[in-house]
Amino acid sequence: MQQRTDAVEAAFELRGYKPAEFINEFEHLAEEKWLPENGARVIARAWTDAAFKQKLLTNGREAVYELGLTMPIHHRHLVALENTPTCHNVICCTLCSCTAFSIIGLPPDWYKELEYRARIVRESRTVLKEMGLDLPSDVEIRVWDTTADTRYMVIPERPAHTLGWTEQQLVDIVSKDAMIGVARI
Amino acid sequence: MDGMHDLGGRQGFGRVRYELNAQVFHEPWEMRANALYSLAVKLGLFNMDEYRHAIERMEPRHYLTASYYERSLTSLATLCVEKGVFTLHELERGSGGSFPLALSSVGGRTNVSGRDHFNIAEKVRVRSDYVPGHVRMPAYIRGKCGVVVGVSPLYPFADAHAHGVQSDDEPTYDVRFQSQDLWSNDSDSALIHVSVFESYLERATG
Numbered sequence: 001m002q003q004r005t006d007a008v009e010a011a012f013e014l015r016g017y018k019p020a021e022f023i024n025e026f027e028h029l030a031e032e033k034w035l036p037e038n039g040a041r042v043i044a045r046a047w048t049d050a051a052f053k054q055k056l057l058t059n060g061r062e063a064v065y066e067l068g069l070t071m072p073i074h075h076r077h078l079v080a081l082e083n084t085p086t087c088h089n090v091i092c093c094t095l096c097s098c099t100a101f102s103i104i105g106l107p108p109d110w111y112k113e114l115e116y117r118a119r120i121v122r123e124s125r126t127v128l129k130e131m132g133l134d135l136p137s138d139v140e141i142r143v144w145d146t147t148a149d150t151r152y153m154v155i156p157e158r159p160a161h162t163l164g165w166t167e168q169q170l171v172d173i174v175s176k177d178a179m180i181g182v183a184r185i
Numbered sequence: 186m187d188g189m190h191d192l193g194g195r196q197g198f199g200r201v202r203y204e205l206n207a208q209v210f211h212e213p214w215e216m217r218a219n220a221l222y223s224l225a226v227k228l229g230l231f232n233m234d235e236y237r238h239a240i241e242r243m244e245p246r247h248y249l250t251a252s253y254y255e256r257s258l259t260s261l262a263t264l265c266v267e268k269g270v271f272t273l274h275e276l277e278r279g280s281g282g283s284f285p286l287a288l289s290s291v292g293g294r295t296n297v298s299g300r301d302h303f304n305i306a307e308k309v310r311v312r313s314d315y316v317p318g319h320v321r322m323p324a325y326i327r328g329k330c331g332v333v334v335g336v337s338p339l340y341p342f343a344d345a346h347a348h349g350v351q352s353d354d355e356p357t358y359d360v361r362f363q364s365q366d367l368w369s370n371d372s373d374s375a376l377i378h379v380s381v382f383e384s385y386l387e388r389a390t391g
Binding site: 025 | 191
């Protein structure tokens, strides 16, 4: 695969598309900009600021831009999904691998693999349990299949013991997996 | 297109290979492949719908056995060859071996005529449409009824946009389905939500 990638890169180079330059730029975005800490900041703010949470639930894209975050042009709408003691949300992309990657980070390997894509919609409770999230039977599961330009993120439940924590302390406990909805905090 | 990629609800797969803090990329070429198709989109060589569809029309055995980033690279190379950016010969010479591409595309379609507009809480049915080209309707909702819980802004209509066909932008609706309405007696109980283009929906009566 490395040789095939080299061949495409060389063909781009030959046509003046400057692929090496773009690869560097992309690597920088992937490793230093599209981080789950972005989403964690959004969640921590939503936990501590009711007006912000309302905005996030109503117009997610506007809310994250308010925190200085951006989304690619084809992520035209951001819907935040709030977990409660009786409702658990989980996101997926059965047709490919879509995520709000500029906010929650690029999708991890297992999210893009066949097993998760095939099974999470039909065996949601079983799959989550296999992944270590054993939900009580009275918790309703809501699965969100990303099939258009809308992107989703889960607002995890705030743990009770974090009362009085600073926003930064809260940011530190929000993981990518919790914003996908395969983990709770 | 009822291809391999339409995985939602398929049976026979094993456990999710999950680990904490899982990697996004495992090898340097994967990140480069991702960057190169992003560059091609940025340059306007093709759009994201064409990119998705070129992955979908990979030869079925190839689709299922290729790694995620091999599919990205295959789509990128296929579209560039089809659009005359470079030739397969150039790629095979450059890679020193064979470079399998996706199979050719059939035509797309424009918006369905006589589309209805829907509101939150309305009951809708997904049309029983069989679309040979690109479509963003997973087969598990085809013909099924659900309730609108969200309305999106207007998006380019994927079935047209993936094939260079003229179309109007459409809203999509987040439609809520009961899992037992999708797989009557063989699924975990859950609410399943899908973003469904307006053209895929009709008003459900009763």
